[in-house]
Amino acid sequence: MPLPETFAATLVAARDLAPSVRGLAFERDDGRPVGHAPGQWVNLVLPLPSGEIRRAYSIASAADGSPRFDLAVTRVGGGLGSGYLCDLPVGARLSAVGPQGFFTREATSPHPALLVGTGTGVTPLRSMLLSAVAAGSPAPMCLLLGVRTEADRLYADELAALAAAHPNVRFETTLSRPSDAWTGRRGWVQAHVADLLAELQAAGAGEPHLYVCGLERMVKAVRELARKQLGLPRERVHGERYD
Numbered sequence: 001m002p003l004p005e006t007f008a009a010t011l012v013a014a015r016d017l018a019p020s021v022r023g024l025a026f027e028r029d030d031g032r033p034v035g036h037a038p039g040q041w042v043n044l045v046l047p048l049p050s051g052e053i054r055r056a057y058s059i060a061s062a063a064d065g066s067p068r069f070d071l072a073v074t075r076v077g078g079g080l081g082s083g084y085l086c087d088l089p090v091g092a093r094l095s096a097v098g099p100q101g102f103f104t105r106e107a108t109s110p111h112p113a114l115l116v117g118t119g120t121g122v123t124p125l126r127s128m129l130l131s132a133v134a135a136g137s138p139a140p141m142c143l144l145l146g147v148r149t150e151a152d153r154l155y156a157d158e159l160a161a162l163a164a165a166h167p168n169v170r171f172e173t174t175l176s177r178p179s180d181a182w183t184g185r186r187g188w189v190q191a192h193v194a195d196l197l198a199e200l201q202a203a204g205a206g207e208p209h210l211y212v213c214g215l216e217r218m219v220k221a222v223r224e225l226a227r228k229q230l231g232l233p234r235e236r237v238h239g240e241r242y243d
């Protein structure tokens with residue numbers, strides 16, 4: 001894998017994806033492709049008044065050879081980096097170092113995949129899914145998004161539309177604090193992993209891989225469930241933690 005490169009990028013668009021999540025679209029100033037593998041992240045160099053800090057953000061967009069890349073940033077209470085980024089005006093320029101990371105899935109991978117993300121942990125999984133669809137992959141893929149409430153379902157409309165258009169793609173959401181009106185899945189992602197993996201396995205397209213991304217407590221719990229209770233071998237369980 002090539003060494004991560006330092007490059008300048010400009011914020012070209014920003015929008016709220018959920019009450020505490022800001023979607024940011026950056027473009028490389030030199031017009032060169034971002035060149036990430038689906039699942040990789042960039043380190044953003046943030047010039048705060050108190051000094052420069054670096055924070056990692058997973059790339060949410062497809063690996064499509066474009067100079068543009070999407071990020072989704074959770075505004076963490078009291079967080080210096082996320083607060084700075086969520087308030088960044090369109091047109092601002094930053095330095096970035098990347099792409100980097102080993103939590104990747106090839107767009108043409110033939111293996112069925114269960115992609116499990118909580119909150120902005122869905123971002124590298126979105127890149128994996130969009131890249132696979134763009135590559136015409138027929139592999140069965142199921143993305144399980146875990147968030148608290150209906151309003152927190154970042155990218156949900158878009159992912160539901162992707163699933164509706166592609167028979168090999170499935171999109172599921174589980175809410176830990178749903179309203180009474182919610183008729184979908186409830187509780188933590190852990191409660192749904194065994195069923196969804198079994199359904200992927202039953203599709204008969206091969207042994208499923210599990211990709212899980214989010215805060216450490218969840219990633220650890222899902223990995224343990226997969227390895228110890230469901231008996232998935234280590235090489236089919238892939239994780240990325242944000243804290």
Ligand SMILES: Cc1cc2nc3c(=O)[nH]c(=O)nc-3n(C[C@H](O)[C@H](O)[C@H](O)COP(=O)(O)OP(=O)(O)OC[C@H]3O[C@@H](n4cnc5c(N)ncnc54)[C@H](O)[C@@H]3O)c2cc1C
Pocket residue numbers: 041055056057058059071072073074075076078079080081082083101119120121123240241242243
């Ligand atoms: C490989 C990698 C990829 C990452 N990708 C993303 C991403 O796509 N989107 C994103 O929002 N963050 C992502 N993060 C987390 C990000 O790098 C920062 O840690 C986060 O934005 C908090 O930085 P801060 O300066 O605001 O807070 P800090 O002052 O550095 O930390 C405050 C607290 O926030 C907690 N924290 C970190 N991330 C989150 C989160 N997402 N939600 C709630 N609490 C959190 C930390 O445990 C810490 O206790 C990623 C981290 C890694 C290591």
